[in-house]
Amino acid sequence: MKWIEKTSDKLSQAFKSKRILKPFYALFEAADSFLLTPKTLTSNGSHIRDHVDMKRIMITVMIALLPPTLFGIWNIGYQHFAAVGIYANFWHTVWYGIARWFPIILTVYVSGLVLEIIFAQRRGHSVAEGFFVTGMILPLIVPPEIPLWILSIATIFATLFAKEVYGGTGYNFLNPALVARAFIFFAYPGVISGDGVWIAGKPDAFSGATPLANIAGSAASSLPGTSDMFVGIIPGCIGETSKIAIILGALLLIYTRVASFRTMISVIVDGLVTGSIFNLIGSTALMQVPAWEHLLMGGFLFGAVFMATDPVTSPHTGTGQIIYGLLVGALAIFIRVVNRGYPEGMMLAILLMNVFSSLIDHLAIQRNIKKRLARSSRARACACVRAKPGRC
Amino acid sequence: MMQLKKYLGPLNRNNPITIQILGVCSALAGTAQLKPAVVMCISVAVVCAFSNFVISLLRNTIPPRVRIIVQLLIVATFVILVDQVLQAFFYEISKMLSVFVGLIITNCIIMGRLEAFALANRPLPSAIDGLANGIGYGLVLIIIATVRELLGSGTLWNYRIIPETFYQNGYINNGLMVLPPMALIIIGVIVWIQRSANKELQEEY
Numbered sequence: 001m002k003w004i005e006k007t008s009d010k011l012s013q014a015f016k017s018k019r020i021l022k023p024f025y026a027l028f029e030a031a032d033s034f035l036l037t038p039k040t041l042t043s044n045g046s047h048i049r050d051h052v053d054m055k056r057i058m059i060t061v062m063i064a065l066l067p068p069t070l071f072g073i074w075n076i077g078y079q080h081f082a083a084v085g086i087y088a089n090f091w092h093t094v095w096y097g098i099a100r101w102f103p104i105i106l107t108v109y110v111s112g113l114v115l116e117i118i119f120a121q122r123r124g125h126s127v128a129e130g131f132f133v134t135g136m137i138l139p140l141i142v143p144p145e146i147p148l149w150i151l152s153i154a155t156i157f158a159t160l161f162a163k164e165v166y167g168g169t170g171y172n173f174l175n176p177a178l179v180a181r182a183f184i185f186f187a188y189p190g191v192i193s194g195d196g197v198w199i200a201g202k203p204d205a206f207s208g209a210t211p212l213a214n215i216a217g218s219a220a221s222s223l224p225g226t227s228d229m230f231v232g233i234i235p236g237c238i239g240e241t242s243k244i245a246i247i248l249g250a251l252l253l254i255y256t257r258v259a260s261f262r263t264m265i266s267v268i269v270d271g272l273v274t275g276s277i278f279n280l281i282g283s284t285a286l287m288q289v290p291a292w293e294h295l296l297m298g299g300f301l302f303g304a305v306f307m308a309t310d311p312v313t314s315p316h317t318g319t320g321q322i323i324y325g326l327l328v329g330a331l332a333i334f335i336r337v338v339n340r341g342y343p344e345g346m347m348l349a350i351l352l353m354n355v356f357s358s359l360i361d362h363l364a365i366q367r368n369i370k371k372r373l374a375r376s377s378r379a380r381a382c383a384c385v386r387a388k389p390g391r392c
Numbered sequence: 393m394m395q396l397k398k399y400l401g402p403l404n405r406n407n408p409i410t411i412q413i414l415g416v417c418s419a420l421a422g423t424a425q426l427k428p429a430v431v432m433c434i435s436v437a438v439v440c441a442f443s444n445f446v447i448s449l450l451r452n453t454i455p456p457r458v459r460i461i462v463q464l465l466i467v468a469t470f471v472i473l474v475d476q477v478l479q480a481f482f483y484e485i486s487k488m489l490s491v492f493v494g495l496i497i498t499n500c501i502i503m504g505r506l507e508a509f510a511l512a513n514r515p516l517p518s519a520i521d522g523l524a525n526g527i528g529y530g531l532v533l534i535i536i537a538t539v540r541e542l543l544g545s546g547t548l549w550n551y552r553i554i555p556e557t558f559y560q561n562g563y564i565n566n567g568l569m570v571l572p573p574m575a576l577i578i579i580g581v582i583v584w585i586q587r588s589a590n591k592e593l594q595e596e597y
Contacts, residue, residue, distance in 0.1 A: 147562055161577060165584075187568035 008032055026120035030113075030127035057258050057311075058129040064252040064259075065136050065306065067245035072238035073097035076144045079199045079235050100200045101238065103148060104139045111152040112159045119164045130169030130176075130312075131159070137177040137306060140239025141299060141347075142184065143192060144200040150188050154180040174354050175313045178347055185347065193343070198235035210236045212298040212336070212343045229296040240302040243295075250305040259309035262318060266325025267304040267332075271295060274333040286337045294333055303332070303346035313354040320357070320364040328353045399520050402528030404590075409532040410583045411593065414500040419533055419579060420572040421492055426549050428488045429537035430530075431478070435493060437526025439470045440502050444522030447510040454511075463506045464497065471496045501529055536578050544569030 012032065015025045032038075033055070077093030077100075088096070112131050120127045135155075142151060158180035163172040184192050191197055195209035211224060211234060224234050232242025240246075253259035275291025282288050295301055308314060308328050315324045328349050335345030342348060408414045415436075422432045443466050447454075454462050475493045478486040486493065496502070505525050510518040541547055543566045546554035554563065568574045587593045 147564075149562075150564070161580075165580075183568065186571065187566045188564050189567060190564065 005036070008036055023121060026125075026127055027117050030117065030120070033126065054129050058133050060256050060258045061133050061253070061306075062136055064249035065133075065140065065239070067248040068140055068239035068242060068302065068306075069101075069136070071232055071242040071245040072140060073101050075232060075241055076100045076200050076238060078233065079144075080201045083199045084201065096200075100144050101139060104142065104144075104146065104151060104238075105135065107148045107152050108138045108155050109135045111155045115156055115159045115164070116168075119168065123168075125168070128169035130163075134159075134176045137239075138180055141177065141181050141237050141302070141307075143197040143236075144238055145197040146184070146191055150184060150191055151180075154183045154187075157183050170312055173313060173358065174351060175307055175310050178307055178351050178354075181347055182351060185344075198237075210234065210298065210343075211296075226293070226296065229293075237299060237302075240299040243301050246301050246305050253305065253309070259305070259311070260314070260321045262321040263309045263314055263325040263328075264304050266322045267308050267329040268295065268301075270326040270329030271300060271304070271333050272329075274330045275337075278333065278337050284337075286340070289337075294336070298336070298344050299346045300332060303350055304329070307346075307350050308353075313357060315357045315361040315364070317361050317364040317368075319367070320360045323360050323364070324353055324357055327356070399517075399524050402521075402525040403531065404528075404586070405593070407528045407532060407586075408501040408504070408525050409529055409579065410586050412501075412504065414504050415529055416576075416579065418492060418495065418499055419529075419536060420575040422489060423533055423537040423575050424540055424544065424570050425488070426534070426537045426541045428485055429533045431482065431485050432489060432492065433526065433530025433533045435474045435478070436496055436499060436501070436529055437523055439467065439474055439496055440505060440526040441519050441522035442470050443467045443502060444505055444510040445515050445519040447506050448513060448515040448518035451511050459511070460503075463503065467502055467506075468497050501525055532579070532582060535582060536575055539578055540569045540575060544574075 011028060015021045015028045021028075074090075074094055074097055077088065077096035080096055080100075081088040081093060109131075112135050113127070116127050116131050138151075138155065158176045162174045162176045162179035163169065166172050181192070193213070195213060198210055211229060228234055230243045232245065234241050250259075250264060254261045254264070271294060272291045275289070275294045278287040279289075279291055289297075299307075304325075308325065315321050328346075331349035331352060332345040335342055335348055337345075339345070402408055406412065409416060409419055418432065418436075423429045443463070446466050447463060450462070471494065474496070475486070478489070478493060502522075505522055509521045513521070538548065541549075542553060546552060546559075546565050566574075
């Protein structure tokens with residue numbers, strides 16, 4: 001295996017020095033550090049507490065995203081064959097799903113990475129790992145029938161205006177994958193809502209609305225069973241349908257502490273609380289949807305596990321994460337139930353709270369500083385009283 | 393030569409929208425279509441030039457403490473005149489622009505030029521300055537409106553530009569272009585391009 005390393009070294013020299021290859025150094029560097037361990041070492045006085053770096057965090061998230069992805073691929077095929085009315089065995093189903101899913105993820109990666117490489121080259125830094133996760137998440141939150149040119153425009157828009165103009169990975173205050181989805185939602189609403197887009201290769205006569213759209217359109221009678229919604233055998237965005245797969249991913253993220261369990265739990269708990277409050281009011285069909293069923297519909301759980309916990313765009317303090325989670329959960333259900341125009345409240349709720357997350361952090365830190373100041377001045381006063389009674 | 397350069401400043405180096413960041417509100421509101429945007433920038437240029445001229449004539453007689461009210465009165469007079477002309481001769485466009493013609497009074501560019509230039513300069517240079525600022529504002533407006541109408545509606549000046557075959561093959565107009573937030577992003581892109589082209593416009597940070 002020595003020769004791989006040697007070739008990489010030689011190539012690195014070539015990319016650094018040769019005039020023709022120079023513009024592609026960022027591309028080479030990205031591929032090199034993706035495949036091999038980077039050679040740059042800290043020589044003195046580093047403050048390492050853990051050997052988890054950005055690369056490992058991103059890889060963990062990608063592994064956690066595998067269950068929803070794999071289930072999503074199968075479900076694309078399953079929904080297609082169920083709608084067409086042809087019996088297909090497991091491998092046919094998976095094959096059809098891959099044939100649909102692969103162009104989507106390829107489009108996202110190519111359009112996003114080309115832009116990232118251009119920016120990395122012009123600004124003289126290396127391509128950051130952040131886009132690998134964004135590019136893996138984005139195909140999971142779009143319908144399988146999404147036109148690829150729209151997806152490409154949305155990816156470029158989100159990478160450019162939600163990330164690169166603010167300085168690249170780690171400086172973005174909005175989740176790029178959600179910005180891409182919101183862009184599609186507002187610019188091309190026809191391809192991401194309604195009942196024609198959720199099943200790949202759907203025949204015209206077949207209604208393919210998601211459970212959420214059914215309820216928003218007051219067709220509550222045609223809801224699939226709870227177990228179907230839990231397992232995920234329903235039409236929807238590619239990765240959001242299976243709650244089992246999402247919970248598997250969530251367990252890995254919580255176990256490795258890559259994502260904050262505080263955010264996840266508070267989003268879900270407050271989603272339930274808000275749903276129950278609406279149940280008590282219960283004046284429209286949407287308000288009567290049982291609170292726990294909200295968790296099974298649409299992208300609520302996927303958003304809570306993979307989107308709301310994005311370490312860059314969510315608060316860093318523990319208190320902040322809880323407050324942020326509570327607000328996301330409440331807003332998501334609120335938008336869903338009150339505003340019929342936006343059946344998927346989760347996306348808008350997370351984006352809105354992303355904007356507020358640094359403010360929440362600031363308040364949490366200020367509160368802590370005040371508390372500790374009060375405690376220390378109290379302690380000082382006590383010590384003073386003990387030392388010189390009568391003089392303080 | 394120096395004089396000329398100073399007067400042409402608003403067209404690029406000292407553009408009211410992209411450098412002074414004034415009048416952004418109307419640049420977001422009135423630019424979904426090209427036609428109203430052009431009418432809007434002609435109106436602003438006219439109002440700006442004439443009110444600059446008149447204020448400059450009165451500059452030595454206006455008491456400083458009430459100058460804002462005097463300025464507002466004069467600007468309002470010209471805005472009403474422009475509004476009436478539009479209603480009389482271009483009724484359709486006037487209806488499209490609706491309240492935004494009246495809101496020219498609140499356009500920061502006009503008040504900014506009155507305060508910064510007309511109160512300290514002779515009438516003719518003031519009128520030229522007002523006109524140049526109006527045109528600089530208009531240039532940016534026309535760029536924004538062209539992008540927004542072309543991508544948002546597929547038309548320019550209400551003529552179809554993007555052919556029918558595109559739509560039949562799955563092309564869809566970008567609905568976000570019709571909404572004001574996209575205009576803000578386009579302004580951002582214009583500022584970005586302008587500053588990367590002109591080194592001296594980049595701030596230290």
